[in-house]
Amino acid sequence: MPTVYLTTSQFNENAHFSAEDNGVPNMRIVDIPADEFYRERISKERVKPVVAKHFDRMITAMTSPITAEEKRPKKVESVARVMKVSGTSTEDALESFNDMFLTNHWSDGLPVVAPTPERVKWMLTGTSRSPDEKIGSISPRNGMATIEKIAINAVMAGAKPEYLPVIIAAIEGLADPQFDDLHFATSTGSFNLLIAVSGPIAEELGMSNGLGMFSYGNRANSTIGRAVRMSIINFGQTWPGVNDMALVGRANPQTFLTFAENQAQSPWTSYVVNQGFKEGDSTVTLSVYGMGAPQVHGGGAVALVPPESIINTIINDVKTAARGRVANTPNGPMSRFGRSHGKLLVIMNPEVAQELHDRLGYTTRESLIQYIHDEASVPFEDLAEAEIASVKQAIESGYIPKERVAAFEAGLKPGGKVPSMRELSNIQLIVAGGIPGYTLTMRGYLDGIYKPDSHITKAITGQTLTGKQGGSSAVSAR
Amino acid sequence: MNRLIKSMVIGIVCLPYLFAVAATKTDEVVIEVMDPRGEIPPPPFNAPAERISNLDGKTVGIYWIGKAGGDNFWDNVEALLNERYPNTKTKRYQGIFDLGDARAAEIAKEVDTVFYGVGD
Secondary structure (H helix, E strand, C coil): CCEEEEEEHHHHHHHHHHHHHCCCCCCCEEEECHHHHHHHCCCHHHHHHHHHHHHHHHHHHHHCCCCCCCCCCCCCCCCCCEEEEEECCHHHHHHHHHHHHHHCCCCCCCCCCCCCHHHHHHHHCCECCCCCCEEEEECCCCEEEEHHHHHHHHHHHCCCHHHHHHHHHHHHHHHCCCECCCHHHHCCCCCEEEEEEECHHHHHCCCCCCCCCCCCCCHHHHHHHHHHHHHHHHHHCCCECCCECCCCCCCCCCCCEEEECCHHHCCCCCHHHHCCCCCCCCEEEEEEECCCCCEEECCCCCCCCCHHHHHHHHHHHHHHHHHCCCEEECCEEECCCCCCCEEEEEEECHHHHHHHHHCCCCCCHHHHHHHHHHHHCEEHHHCCHHHHHHHHHHHHCCCCCHHHHHHHHHHCCCCCEECCCCCHHHEEEEECCCCCCCEEEEEEECECCCCCECEEEEECCCECCCCCCCCCCCCCCC | CHHHHHHHHHHHHHHHHHHHHHHHHHCCEEEEEECCCCECCCCCCCCCCCCCCCCCCCEEEEEECCCCCHHHHHHHHHHHHHHHCCCCEEEEEECCCCCHHHHHHHHHHHCCEEEEECCC
């Protein structure tokens, strides 16, 4: 089918990459200058001259015969596995190396450590896994992550060998076909990634999990996150304004928000157990969150805020986000209640968690989430007709999982309550931070946009330098 | 006199360092670094489909991902097509960024050529 691909100039390079990656590198692409299109798209009249100006290009692309050159594959450039960089002094050579890597879009804008064969070999001492083992491909360009390639990127990030198994597990999460590693890394919105490490390895690596857990100054937190970013750059081959199209960029771009669970001060079992792994295992969790800044709950060091009010705020947020408002449309009043659910990441301050456990009787994390679920459910009598209709549609369409249909149907009767959460796993709660501290909630989409999930936990395996070696097989759980 | 002796002493002390720096500058330092990129296996090559020679009597599909303002652009494209090629029909489609093989096959049955607008 003769096709012409239309894009704006801002997305032109991205479109060419996409065509190349899908086997049509010479696809006919017409780009409309961004500064002509975006302002004028506001009305049909204003954008008319833009269309008139570029219409002939569109028609030519559609009707001019395919040339011999377009019928030929493009040459694939190959790069040697090991490259040589020279200079008149060590400093000069290192500067040339950093310039070359940045110019080629192989680093993140900060100087990187040179991945010499010796240093990569040293990095690989942190894992028992074979350097040739393939982990999977990373979006958007689907470069293959192998253990050796991950080690190269870990060296560049400044990591130590004992961090490598954590970094490998994180890349396993990115490469998992269930996890949407495409949208957060490329979207025009500033969606982002949160990386949480749980289990004994976090303490063994000295990861920050208390006061200032998101701060600078901790090598493990900083370089584990940075190695993940470096891997996305080099396996997914992302670059800002090329195919990472975040219009204002992404917060914490070099290191992501990377932290550890504060198990020592948590009253509950480790998040490792919550995610279906064995106590004593170590895991890394990847979770996509949205553009908005984290919502801060609690008074920190300056105010007393009872945990009850923090939980009530979360309940109201869950309810409000799920119900939205009933909008009048040409097809009558419409609601999205029951048809669209978000994910709420709760990074709970240990002081609040201890109060909830000791004083208010939430002996498990799950009991607290169940309480939030129940309280955020909406009485049938409070529902608008459009909301009842949208919940019914959600059930009929299969959006509500089979095992949850009964709960939703029970809510659609007098005296019933319709859940605002599709599943209990809509809330993910990790205890972290110091005392005093703040509890943070971060919103994200529940289901992935391009792949099923926006949240994944992977077991950390193959450690050679930290106490727990091995671990259970890598399985994922929302 | 003291100043002259001091200068000579400083000169003698510094001489080896000056030679050392010069020698370093003439030496080339080489660093070996490993390629950090993941291999991308090239997909099977497809040339663009042969074009239609003109639009007269043809059906042109317009696929758009539905982002705000894009309809204003495509409405004008459709109007210009109808104006310049009175015998040409247009058919509009809207959907997600990747329309998928099944939908692509359906559209291919209905039109002769397609404008595919996905660039946000």
